[in-house]
Amino acid sequence: MTELIIASIMTMMTAATPLMFAATGELICERSGVLNLGLEGMMLIGAVFGFAAAAVTGNATLGLLVAATSGAFAALIFGILTLNLLSNQVATGLALTIFGTGLSALVGVDYVGETIDQIGSIHIPILSDIPIVGRLLFGHDPLVYLAILILLGASWFLSRSRWGMILRAVGDSDVSAHAIGYPVIAIRFAAVTFGGLMAGLGGGYLSLVYTPLWAENMTAGRGWIALALVVFASWRPARVLFGAILFGGITILQLNAQAAGLGIPAAFMSMLPYIATIVVLVLISRDAIKIRLNAPACLGRPFRAER
Amino acid sequence: MPIPDSPLLSLTGIRKVFPGCIANDAIDLDVQPGEIHALLGENGAGKSTLVKIIYGVLRPDQGDIHWNGDLVQIANPAQAREFGIGMVFQHFSLFEALTTLENVALALPREDHDKLRARLVETADAYGLALQPDRHVHELSMGERQRIEIVRCLLQDPQLLILDEPTSVLTPQETETLFETLRKLAAERRAILYISHKLEEVRSLCDKATILRNGRRVDDCIPSAETARSLAEKMIGKRVESVRKRATTQQGNIGLQVSSLTTHSHQPHGMDLSDIDFAVRGGEILGIAGIAGNGQIELMDALSGETGAPLGGTIEILGTDATHLNPNERRDLGAVFVPEERIGQAAVADMTLVENSFLTASARMKFSPNGLIDWNAVGSFADNIVRDFDVRTTGVSALASSLSGGNLQKFIVGREMLQEPQLLIVSQPTWGVDAGAAAAIHEEIQRLVSAGAAVLVISQDLDEIFLLSDRIAVISQGTLSSATPANDVTPEDIGLLMGVRHTQQEKTKYAAA
Numbered sequence: 001m002t003e004l005i006i007a008s009i010m011t012m013m014t015a016a017t018p019l020m021f022a023a024t025g026e027l028i029c030e031r032s033g034v035l036n037l038g039l040e041g042m043m044l045i046g047a048v049f050g051f052a053a054a055a056v057t058g059n060a061t062l063g064l065l066v067a068a069t070s071g072a073f074a075a076l077i078f079g080i081l082t083l084n085l086l087s088n089q090v091a092t093g094l095a096l097t098i099f100g101t102g103l104s105a106l107v108g109v110d111y112v113g114e115t116i117d118q119i120g121s122i123h124i125p126i127l128s129d130i131p132i133v134g135r136l137l138f139g140h141d142p143l144v145y146l147a148i149l150i151l152l153g154a155s156w157f158l159s160r161s162r163w164g165m166i167l168r169a170v171g172d173s174d175v176s177a178h179a180i181g182y183p184v185i186a187i188r189f190a191a192v193t194f195g196g197l198m199a200g201l202g203g204g205y206l207s208l209v210y211t212p213l214w215a216e217n218m219t220a221g222r223g224w225i226a227l228a229l230v231v232f233a234s235w236r237p238a239r240v241l242f243g244a245i246l247f248g249g250i251t252i253l254q255l256n257a258q259a260a261g262l263g264i265p266a267a268f269m270s271m272l273p274y275i276a277t278i279v280v281l282v283l284i285s286r287d288a289i290k291i292r293l294n295a296p297a298c299l300g301r302p303f304r305a306e307r
Numbered sequence: 308m309p310i311p312d313s314p315l316l317s318l319t320g321i322r323k324v325f326p327g328c329i330a331n332d333a334i335d336l337d338v339q340p341g342e343i344h345a346l347l348g349e350n351g352a353g354k355s356t357l358v359k360i361i362y363g364v365l366r367p368d369q370g371d372i373h374w375n376g377d378l379v380q381i382a383n384p385a386q387a388r389e390f391g392i393g394m395v396f397q398h399f400s401l402f403e404a405l406t407t408l409e410n411v412a413l414a415l416p417r418e419d420h421d422k423l424r425a426r427l428v429e430t431a432d433a434y435g436l437a438l439q440p441d442r443h444v445h446e447l448s449m450g451e452r453q454r455i456e457i458v459r460c461l462l463q464d465p466q467l468l469i470l471d472e473p474t475s476v477l478t479p480q481e482t483e484t485l486f487e488t489l490r491k492l493a494a495e496r497r498a499i500l501y502i503s504h505k506l507e508e509v510r511s512l513c514d515k516a517t518i519l520r521n522g523r524r525v526d527d528c529i530p531s532a533e534t535a536r537s538l539a540e541k542m543i544g545k546r547v548e549s550v551r552k553r554a555t556t557q558q559g560n561i562g563l564q565v566s567s568l569t570t571h572s573h574q575p576h577g578m579d580l581s582d583i584d585f586a587v588r589g590g591e592i593l594g595i596a597g598i599a600g601n602g603q604i605e606l607m608d609a610l611s612g613e614t615g616a617p618l619g620g621t622i623e624i625l626g627t628d629a630t631h632l633n634p635n636e637r638r639d640l641g642a643v644f645v646p647e648e649r650i651g652q653a654a655v656a657d658m659t660l661v662e663n664s665f666l667t668a669s670a671r672m673k674f675s676p677n678g679l680i681d682w683n684a685v686g687s688f689a690d691n692i693v694r695d696f697d698v699r700t701t702g703v704s705a706l707a708s709s710l711s712g713g714n715l716q717k718f719i720v721g722r723e724m725l726q727e728p729q730l731l732i733v734s735q736p737t738w739g740v741d742a743g744a745a746a747a748i749h750e751e752i753q754r755l756v757s758a759g760a761a762v763l764v765i766s767q768d769l770d771e772i773f774l775l776s777d778r779i780a781v782i783s784q785g786t787l788s789s790a791t792p793a794n795d796v797t798p799e800d801i802g803l804l805m806g807v808r809h810t811q812q813e814k815t816k817y818a819a820a
Contacts, residue, residue, distance in 0.1 A: 162417055169402045169413055176400035179364055180414050181384035293445075297403065 006135060008252055013144050014210055016248030018043070018202040018219075020147040022226035023233070023240045024154050025198025030230055031158065032191035033171035033298035037093025038078055039199050040223025041100020046071035046200030047207040048104040051214040054116045060212075061119070064143075064204045071200015072193050074100060079192040083185050086302045101217060111214045118212045119143070143205055148241065150198070155237035167191060171296030174303040184303055199223070221274060228277045232284060234294040243280075250276050313376055315340045315498045316361065316392075316467055321370035323356055330356040331367070332522045338467065341496040343489060345509040345530060348519035349542055349741045354502045357519070358469050361500070362394045363387040388414070393460030394469040401452055403445040407438055411459045423462075431458050434488045449598055450481040457488070468492060469500045474508060478598060479769070479802035486512055504542070506535040520544055543742055559589025561626065562730040562761025563610075563642075568620035570609050578602040578785045580609065583620070585780055585790055587761040589729065592752070593790060594776030595765045596801050602785040603765050604647060607734045610763070611644040612637050625729055635670040643667070643723035645733040647765075649712065653719045656708035660700065663707050664689040664722055671726045688725065696721030697747060713744035720748050724755055731755060734765040749775060769798050784808045 022039055029036050036042075050067025054060045078096050081087045121141045122128070128138040157164040167187060170177045174184045206222070207214050225247055233239035254269040314337040323331040331353045338344045346354045359365040361372070363381035372379055374390050381387050387394075401410050408420060411427055424440050431438040436454040444452060453473060460468055470489075474482045489499055489512065503509055509516060510530045518526045518541045526541050533541075568583040580602050587593045597603060608614040610622060612634040621630045624640045634644070644667075646652045654663045665674055665685045674685050689703040698718045700710055707715060720736065736752065737745035752775060756762050765782075766772050772779055773793060780790040781804035788809045 162412075165405070165409055165413065169405060169409075172402040172404040173400070176402055177413075179384065179396060179400040181363070181388075182413075293404075 002132065006132060008256060009136060010140065011255075012245065012248045012252045013140055014248075015251045016244040017144050017147045018205045018210065018222055019226050019229060019244040019247055020151055020240065021202030021205060022199045022223060023229040023244060024147075024151050024237060025195035025202075026226060027230045027233065027235060027237060027240060028154055028158075028167070028198075029191045029195030030299055031171045031235060031296055032167050032188045033174055033296050033301065033303070034079075034082065034188050034192050034195075035089045035093065035300040036075065036078055036096070036192060036195055037090060037227065038074065038096025038100065039093075039195075039227050040219055040221070041097035042071045042074045042196050042199035043203035043206070043219045043223045043226075044100045044104035044217070045074045046203030047218060048108040048111070048203075048214060050200070050204030051111055051116065051207040051212075052107060054208055055111055055114050058117065060117055060208050063116070063208050064119075064201065067204025067208070068197045068201040071198070071203060072196040075192050075196020075199070078196070079189050082302065083188055083192070086304060089300050089302070097223070105216045108214050108216060112216070114213065116208065116212055119209050141209055143209060147205075151237050151241050158237065168296075171298055174298045174301070178303075178305055184305065188303075199226075202226070225273065225277050228281055232280050234284070235296065236294075247273055247276065314338055314373075315375060316500075317373040318357075318361070319371045319373075321357065321360060321367050321372075323353075323360060323365060323367050329522050331360070334370070334519070334522075334524045336517055336524070338498045338500055340466065340498050341493050342515060343493050343499045343501055343513045345513035345516035346500060346502045346519065347504065347506075347509060347516050347538065347542055349504060352519040352542070353522040354519055355471060356522075358394065358471055358500065358502060361387070361467075362392060362469060388463050388465075391464070391466035392469065393463050393465035393467070394471070395453065395456040395460060395473055396471055401444050401455060404443065406441050406443055407447075407455050408440040410444060410455055411440075411462065414459050415462060426462060427458060430461050434458075434461065434491060435484065436488065449600060450477055453477065453485075457485075461492075465497065467498045467500065469502070471502045472504070473501075474503065474505060478805045479798055480806075482508070506538045509538070510535060518542055539742070558591050559759055559761075561586050562589050562624070563587045563732070563763060564621075564623040565610070566621050566623075568606075568609060568617055568622065570605055570614070570617045572602075572605050573608075573614055578605055580605050580617075580785045583787045585787060587730070587763050589759050589761045590756060591777045592756055592762045592764055592775050594772040594779045594793070595763065595782050595787070596769060596772045596779060596805070597765075597767065597782035598805055599767050601783050601805075603734060603767075603782060605785070606782065607644070607646055607732070607765060610732050611646065613646075638667070638670045638726075641729035643671075643726055643728040643731055645720055645723050645731070645736065647734040647738065649715050649719060650708065654707040654715060657706060659706055660693070660698075660703045660710075660718060661686050661689045663718075664692065664703075668722060668726050671728075692718055692721040692725055695725065696751070713740040716740050717744055717748060720751060724751055728755075728760060730761045730763075732763045732765075735767065736764060737766075737768065737771060745771075769801060772801075773798065781805055781809070786810070 022043055026036060026039055046067035049070035050063040053066035054063025074096060078092060081092050082089045119141055121139055124138050128134045158168060166182055170182060170184050170187050178184050203219060206218060211218070229240055229243045229247065232243045250273045254272045257264065258266050258269050316338040318334060318336040321331050321334040334357060346357065348354045356365060360367050361381070363383045363386055372381060379390070381390070408424055408427065412418065412420065412423055415423070427438065427440055436458055438454055438458060444455070473485060477485065493499055501513055510533065513530050516528050516530045517524055518528070520542060530538065564586045566584055568580055570580045572579050578601055583606065585593065609617050612632055616631045621628060623629060624637055624642050627640050629637050629640060650656045655666065661682070665680060668688060669675055672688060674681055686703060692698065693700060693703060696717045698721065699714050710718065716737070720733070723731065736748050740748065752762060764772065764775055776793045778790040779793050779796060779801060781788040781801055783805050786809040788804050
C-alpha cells in the first residue's frame with residue numbers, strides 16, 4: 001500500500017511537470033500583456049522536434065534543448081505577427097495551435113512507434129536511499145527539479161527583480177511604460193519568446209521523459225490546461241505550482257482508478273482533468289472584479305507606439 | 308548657474324505632422340529659469356504634442372531644440388530626464404497594479420528600494436505632498452496619483468518641470484496646494500511649463516504665456532496683464548459670446564426621483580454607491596459635482612439601467628417606478644441618456660451616424676414598427692441632428708470614429724435631445740470639447756429645460772456646474788450630499804464637500820440648518 005502511494009505521488013509529479021513548464025512560460029508572457037493561446041501548438045512542436053532530435057542523435061538531453069528552441073521559434077512567429085504586425089492575439093494564438101498540430105503530425109509521421117533512451121531518475125547516494133522520504137524528495141528525474149526551480153525563479157523575478165517590475169509595468173499599462181521610456185515591444189518579445197521556450201520544454205518533457213515516445217496530438221489538451229492554470233493561479237507563480245500538482249494528481253487518480261477497475265467507464269475517467277479545469281475556472285471566475293484586478297490590465301491588447 | 312537672460316529651453320521652428328493633421332507648425336518657445344510659463348490653447352491646438360516633443364516621446368519633423376544654449380536632440384524620455392526635464396502627464400503615466408514606491412522606482416535609475424523610500428518620503432514632505440510609499444495606485448485618489456507623478460519628477464532634480472493640464476482632476480483646495488508647491492519650485496530657479504485651458508489659473512499662477520491655435524504660436528503675453536476674456540479671444544481667435552445663465556423657470560412635476568440608491572460597482576477599482584437620494588423637477592437642472600472616480604460612472608449606469616437593478620433603493624422616472632426596467636423601457640417613459648464615454652458607450656465607432664442614430668432613438672422614435680428598420684426615417688432624423696446641432700461631418704453616412712470629439716459629442720447630445728425627452732441625464736456634457744461646441748451644447752441644454760424638461764448634469768467641471776445648475780449636489784466616495792440652490796454656494800463650498808463621505812446624519816443636519 002505504501003509502495004502504491006509513493007508510486008502515485010511520484011507519477012503525480014511527472015504529470016505536473018509539463019504543466020509547470022508551460023504555465024510558467026505563459027504566465028510570464030501574460031504578465032507582459034500578451035495572451036498567447038498557441039500553447040498547445042508550441043508544446044506539440046517542442047515534443048516532435050525534441051523527439052526527432054533525440055531519435056536521430058540518440059541524445060535525449062540534446063533533444064530537450066531542441067524542443068525548447070523549436071518552441072521558442074514558434075513563439076517568435078507569434079511575436080512578429082502580433083507585436084510587429086499587430087494582428088489579433090486571440091486569432092493568431094488559435095492559428096498557432098492549429099499550425100503546431102498539423103506541423104507536428106507531418107514531422108512526426110516517421111517517428112510514430114520509435115523508442116529512445118529515456119532520461120532516468122536521479123539517484124543521490126544515501127539521501128535517495130532514505131526510506132519513503134528519500135524517494136519522494138530525491139528520486140525524481142532532473143526535469144522535475146528544473147521545473148520547480150524555474151517556477152521559483154519566475155516568482156523571484158516578478159516580485160523582487162527590477163526587470164520583473166518593468167515586465168509587470170508593461171503588462172499593466174503599455175502606454176505609461178512607453179511614456180516613461182521603456183521599449184514595450186522588445187520587452188514583450190522577450191516574454192513571448194520565454195513563453196515559447198518553456199512550452200517547447202514542456203512538450204519535450206512529454207515525448208522524451210513522460211511517455212517516452214511520439215504519438216500524434218500527444219499533448220492531449222495539456223496546453224489548454226496550462227492556460228487555465230495561469231488564470232487559476234491568478235497570475236502568481238507560486239499558485240501555479242499548487243495548481244499543476246492538483247491537476248497532475250487528478251490525471252494520476254483517474255489512471256489509477258481505471259487500473260483498479262472501479263467499474264466507471266474509462267472515457268468518463270479521462271474526462272476528469274478537463275472537467276476539473278472547467279469547474280475551477282467557473283469557481284474562481286465568480287468574482288469578476290477580482291479576476292480583472294489580478295489580470296494584467298493590457299492583456300491581449302495590441303500596442304502601437306506613437307513616434 | 309545659467310546666466311539669467313539666457314533661456315533654459317529654446318525651441319525654434321518646431322513642426323510635427325500626423326497623418327491628416329499638422330499638429331505643430333513653426334513653433335518658437337523660450338523658457339527662462341525660475342519662470343512659470345503657461346502654454347495656452349484649445350483642445351487640439353497642439354499643446355500636448357509640443358510638450359511630448361520636449362520630453363522626447365515624439366520626434367519633431369523639423370525644428371531645433373536648445374537646452375542651456377546647446378543644440379540637442381531628445382531621442383527618448385530617458386534622455387530628457389538626464390538633461391533635467393521632468394513631466395507630469397495629463398493622463399497619468401502610472402501603473403495601477405504597482406505600489407507608489409514601484410511607480411517611482413520605474414522612472415529612476417536603479418536604486419536600492421529602502422534608500423529610495425527614504426528619499427521619497429523626504430522629498431514629499433519637503434514640498435508638502437503627503438504620500439504613502441507602499442499603497443497600490445489603484446486605491447488612490449486622483450490628487451494622490453498626481454502627487455506621485457510630481458514627486459517622481461522632483462526626485463530627478465529637474466531644471467524644467469512640465470505639467471499637462473494638472474488641475475483638471477483636482478478640487479479647488481488641492482489646486483491651491485499644487486500652486487504653492489509650484490511657486491516654491493520656481494523660487495528654487497526651476498522652470499515650469501504649465502499647460503492649461505483654465506484661464507483664471509494661468510492668470511494667477513504664470514509669469515508668461517504662449518498661446519497656440521491650430522498648431523501655430525499666435526501670441527506671447529503676460530497673463531496677469533490680461534483678462535480671462537482677452538486670453539480666451541487670443542486662444543479661439545474670435546470674440547467669445549459667453550453663455551448667459553438662464554433665469555430659473557417655473558418648476559413642474561418630478562422628472563426623476565431617486566431614493567436610497569445603493570449599488571455594487573461592476574468595475575475594477577470601481578466605487579459602490581450608498582444611499583443616494585435626490586429628485587429633479589421639470590424645468591430645473593440639478594448639477595452633480597465631484598472629482599472623477601467618486602461614483603459618477605456607477606450613478607450614470609444605474610440611472611440609465613445599463614447595469615441592471617441596483618442592490619437597494621428605487622428609481623422613479625416621471626412618476627413610474629423604473630428600478631427594474633432596462634434602458635429602452637426607461638426611454639419609453641420619456642428619459643434619454645448621454646453617458647460619459649463617447650466611443651464605446653454613447654456611440655459605436657465603426658457604425659455610421661445613421662446607424663448610431665437608430666441605436667438609441669429607435670425606441671422613442673418608432674423606427675422599426677414591424678421589426679424591420681425604416682432607414683428613410685432614421686436617415687432624415689440623422690440629417691436633422693447634423694443640421695440643428697451644427698455637426699461638422701462629410702455626411703450622415705460617415706463613421707462615428709471619423710468625427711472629432713467635439714463634433715461627435717454635439718451629434719450624441721443632439722440625437723438624444725431631438726427625441727423630445729422629458730428627462731435628460733447627461734454625464735460630462737463638454738468633456739474634451741472645444742469652447743465653441745461647449746457653448747452650443749450648454750445653450751441646447753438650457754433650451755430644453757426652458758421647454759419644461761428635467762435635466763440632471765453630472766460633471767467634474769465646476770464652471771459648467773455653476774453655469775447650468777439651479778441646484779448643486781456633490782458626489783464623493785459613492786455618497787451624495789444634499790442639493791443646495793446654486794446661488795447660495797461658492798465653488799469653495801462645493802470643493803469642501805468633495806473629499807468627504809456624506810452620511811445620513813450630516814444630510815439631516817444640513818437640511819435642518
